[in-house]
Amino acid sequence: MSLININRLREVPIKLLWAVAFLVFISLVILKSISNHYSDGLVYTPFFKQLIILIPAIFILLCFIFLPRYSIHKYAYILFLFGIIIVLLPFFGDTHAKTYRWLYMGLPFGIQTSEFAKVFTTLALARYLSDHTLKMKKFSSVIIPIIITLFPTLIVMNQPDLGTSIVMMAPILPMLYWAGARPFYLFLMIAPIFSMLTAFHTLSFSIWALFLGSIIILARPTLIIAVFLFFGNIFFGLLSPFAWNTLSEYQQNRILTFLNPEKDPLGVAYQIIQSKTAIGSGGLFGKGWGQGTQTHLKFLPVQESDFILSVIGEELGFVTIAMVLLMIGYFIMQIIKFAFLSKDRFSSLALIGIATIFISHVFINTAMTVGLIPVKGLPFPFISAGGSFLITSFLMTGIVLKLSGNYSD
Amino acid sequence: MLKAENIASQRQYYFTISLLWLLIFILVFRYFQLQILNFDKYSKKANTNRIRKVTLSAPRGLILDRNGKILVDNIPTYILNAIPGELSKRDEKFQFIADVINVDHDVVIKNFQKYYRGRFIPTRLAKDLSFEQISKIEENKLNLEGIYYQQFPERAFPSSVNASHILGYVKEVDRDIRNALQRKNDYELGDVIGWSGLERSYENSLKGMHGIQFFQVDALGREVGYVDEFPPRDPEPGGDIITTIDLGIQNHLENVIADKRGVIIVGIPETGEILGAVSMPDFEPDLFTGRITESDWNQILNHPDKPLVNRFNQGLYPPGSIVKMITEVALLENLNFNPSDEFKCDGAFQFGDRIFGCWYTKGHGNMNLASAISLSCDIYFYKTIKYYDFDKLSSFYKMFGFGKPTGVDIQGESHGVVPTTDYMNKRYGRSGWSRGSLLNYCIGQGELLVTPMQVFNYTNLLATKGHTQKPHFVKNKALVKTDTLEISNDIWDKITNDMEKVISDEKGTGKGADPLNVNAKVFGKTGTAENPHGEDHAWFIGWMKYYEKSFSIVVLLENSGSGGAVAAPIAKNIFDKIINSTKNI
Numbered sequence: 001m002s003l004i005n006i007n008r009l010r011e012v013p014i015k016l017l018w019a020v021a022f023l024v025f026i027s028l029v030i031l032k033s034i035s036n037h038y039s040d041g042l043v044y045t046p047f048f049k050q051l052i053i054l055i056p057a058i059f060i061l062l063c064f065i066f067l068p069r070y071s072i073h074k075y076a077y078i079l080f081l082f083g084i085i086i087v088l089l090p091f092f093g094d095t096h097a098k099t100y101r102w103l104y105m106g107l108p109f110g111i112q113t114s115e116f117a118k119v120f121t122t123l124a125l126a127r128y129l130s131d132h133t134l135k136m137k138k139f140s141s142v143i144i145p146i147i148i149t150l151f152p153t154l155i156v157m158n159q160p161d162l163g164t165s166i167v168m169m170a171p172i173l174p175m176l177y178w179a180g181a182r183p184f185y186l187f188l189m190i191a192p193i194f195s196m197l198t199a200f201h202t203l204s205f206s207i208w209a210l211f212l213g214s215i216i217i218l219a220r221p222t223l224i225i226a227v228f229l230f231f232g233n234i235f236f237g238l239l240s241p242f243a244w245n246t247l248s249e250y251q252q253n254r255i256l257t258f259l260n261p262e263k264d265p266l267g268v269a270y271q272i273i274q275s276k277t278a279i280g281s282g283g284l285f286g287k288g289w290g291q292g293t294q295t296h297l298k299f300l301p302v303q304e305s306d307f308i309l310s311v312i313g314e315e316l317g318f319v320t321i322a323m324v325l326l327m328i329g330y331f332i333m334q335i336i337k338f339a340f341l342s343k344d345r346f347s348s349l350a351l352i353g354i355a356t357i358f359i360s361h362v363f364i365n366t367a368m369t370v371g372l373i374p375v376k377g378l379p380f381p382f383i384s385a386g387g388s389f390l391i392t393s394f395l396m397t398g399i400v401l402k403l404s405g406n407y408s409d
Numbered sequence: 410m411l412k413a414e415n416i417a418s419q420r421q422y423y424f425t426i427s428l429l430w431l432l433i434f435i436l437v438f439r440y441f442q443l444q445i446l447n448f449d450k451y452s453k454k455a456n457t458n459r460i461r462k463v464t465l466s467a468p469r470g471l472i473l474d475r476n477g478k479i480l481v482d483n484i485p486t487y488i489l490n491a492i493p494g495e496l497s498k499r500d501e502k503f504q505f506i507a508d509v510i511n512v513d514h515d516v517v518i519k520n521f522q523k524y525y526r527g528r529f530i531p532t533r534l535a536k537d538l539s540f541e542q543i544s545k546i547e548e549n550k551l552n553l554e555g556i557y558y559q560q561f562p563e564r565a566f567p568s569s570v571n572a573s574h575i576l577g578y579v580k581e582v583d584r585d586i587r588n589a590l591q592r593k594n595d596y597e598l599g600d601v602i603g604w605s606g607l608e609r610s611y612e613n614s615l616k617g618m619h620g621i622q623f624f625q626v627d628a629l630g631r632e633v634g635y636v637d638e639f640p641p642r643d644p645e646p647g648g649d650i651i652t653t654i655d656l657g658i659q660n661h662l663e664n665v666i667a668d669k670r671g672v673i674i675v676g677i678p679e680t681g682e683i684l685g686a687v688s689m690p691d692f693e694p695d696l697f698t699g700r701i702t703e704s705d706w707n708q709i710l711n712h713p714d715k716p717l718v719n720r721f722n723q724g725l726y727p728p729g730s731i732v733k734m735i736t737e738v739a740l741l742e743n744l745n746f747n748p749s750d751e752f753k754c755d756g757a758f759q760f761g762d763r764i765f766g767c768w769y770t771k772g773h774g775n776m777n778l779a780s781a782i783s784l785s786c787d788i789y790f791y792k793t794i795k796y797y798d799f800d801k802l803s804s805f806y807k808m809f810g811f812g813k814p815t816g817v818d819i820q821g822e823s824h825g826v827v828p829t830t831d832y833m834n835k836r837y838g839r840s841g842w843s844r845g846s847l848l849n850y851c852i853g854q855g856e857l858l859v860t861p862m863q864v865f866n867y868t869n870l871l872a873t874k875g876h877t878q879k880p881h882f883v884k885n886k887a888l889v890k891t892d893t894l895e896i897s898n899d900i901w902d903k904i905t906n907d908m909e910k911v912i913s914d915e916k917g918t919g920k921g922a923d924p925l926n927v928n929a930k931v932f933g934k935t936g937t938a939e940n941p942h943g944e945d946h947a948w949f950i951g952w953m954k955y956y957e958k959s960f961s962i963v964v965l966l967e968n969s970g971s972g973g974a975v976a977a978p979i980a981k982n983i984f985d986k987i988i989n990s991t992k993n994i
Binding site: 057130131144174177178179276277278280281282283284291307315317318321326328329332336337339340343344345346352354363366367370 | 451
């Protein structure tokens, strides 16, 4: 027994874990700095909580290493159903700040079930795309994968949690691309969204229309289809300001609030300015551990999770930030590499899906701290404090380690 | 299982990798831009200008009497805050503050812990500082880094009246209260919220809206000005409310009842407006503004007379004879009943094996309905119970608003008890009570319990022949009509005539309430309610027509004897006052 176990460990591409170890180390260092100002005692500090959560997280990672590879494939659909059930469960509980994101099971903490559901959705998608030798050159082949993803996404969107539902939708494009779908079709999938959004700005809309036209001409469909696609999109775009205006102000506000929950301009602008000031004043080497004046202003309400990069930027400087970003980039690149080298299609697609989840979190979180995109509450992998996503990150790493190992089973 | 081969091409691989690094480098570049290229700008901003968000309390709206005289006002006081993150040598500073404001060191620490919400959020240390104390703090500002003071509007009561049960009080919002609120974001720790009386009922109009200021603070924690990007938002004061209270009448009521226990309500029957209402004993209205010591507080809380209880809304009393007009309606609604038929009162009446007495033990002699009302004879009503049954009488009680809250705009009304046969069966069992209960019931005794506010509403209904509005304390709101009573005009006229005789008849029990003014005509009814807990409660209800105006009144004095002897003279005293000052109403 023990011999097999050791062999299994040897198969694992250990160097991936060095990147994880580095990121977790940085996380603990910076959480310790934040925790120094807590007066309630060690047990309540984010540092201590993070340490505690690492125990189940590492345990789950090990579980996946010792799991037979085929079982991930075998149970992918069951896990997907389980994922849907757990994102529905919070709706039967009490609201938490008017949302249904958290599942309480008599525990002192809540579980954000959508974090797990997005991994399960990705696995189900990978299985569907690998089990069926689809003619990916046909547009109709992308319909079922979209439905698979849309189902849990719509539930999560109603929790409401726009950030997580975006991450949940994100893997579908790279996975379809990886499975051989024509990039042109993938482009057509997202084209209507751009048509709608640019329609509110004449210049953007003109540029978009030109771009859309060029792409359609390059893809060389039949004339009728080309005309239909082009004018369909333009019509869609032109219709949307009209549709918008028929909504009452109250309904418009609800949509705006949904897209940007912290609509209060004072609130958002204030957080972003605080974050940028903290980061900018850090400079090359930072102000030193525990010395961040801006960070400890506590004006950023979630500095230990959503805005943790601002703390790193201020106290440890650009050098550390660059190292963190390059390290997570290296980590994700390795996953993509394994996806390319993988012998079977299921592993390849699952790995690409997981890589996409990681990159979405990294990009949305980081871009938010520097004011590139509106504030969305998504954590940074391995660094942000917060149980559900930390455990999910380790769970995904466990899957990566398993699927990218050698092929002894 | 995993038979499908990987078909990813090199092109797909390189494209995906390039996309990944493109995104990573956008992020790295953006950090480079902020941290290296714009370092000077942000460094300066961070070191010399920190931004602090300070909320400013909005003064609550004023509460005015019907003539615009101020009942509840605001006075500016000072509160002392600390920014925990800027405090060094905390104990030393707290000790200094405790010495300046003359409290124990622990009190300051306790406050600090109570209000703490974050290292850079202003945390309250003390309130109600005088100008002199603030001056002392200001003189030592250099030693008190991290300590700030702020103006804070506090409730003040400039008028001569207490009216404590009407006005109510405000309470400081603490963590528990805030967590229980629906509109959490409208309140911060240390704000005040209306907790009883009108302060509570009209919280939304009185409250106002926080102001917000963003201060730039230099490295020493000194405020150097506003932040240009964020203009300050001024606090919006709450809206004033105009009550129906007449300051003069309210003042007079409080003086008249002085050291007795009981309730007086005076109002205008047509509109349901309340000109004055007292529940005695009461308390000083500034009891809750924070200066009270714990022992004083306990004394009030544990006082046997329960001064905190709002008797006009929550007190439950047997009404006694003041509700005989309801029995009168029940009789007159029966067409077989003839009001001029006479029944003899011997002072006692045997029903089954029990003897029921009249309050006038010598006996009133031959009585008809009118004289039974004006002399408040009990035997007459015992002898006429065959004209209605238990539930019929209950339905008339309910018609006159008993057994349910009146809907007055002060919360916490009791329902009272109107017994029905169901109620009696439940309480005593089917065979545990007899028809004799109806004898108690018809003269307002027994299980029946009423609140003075219900009695006020009942009095208004009698005075307006069923066309009054719900009792209320605040003007300018849409008046709510009470349900119309389906009682014929003949019956109303009969009741009005009988109630006039209570006052004008030679032997009328309410004679003592007559102000003896040629222009004033008074209608009324006395009541002497037996209660199991001691002396009888004295009641007087009625209304006065003075020129074309009318004024209704309810007087209740706990455990003080007969209505005619005790309550009626107080009503007269108040009618006199109204006559003397009526031009102001």
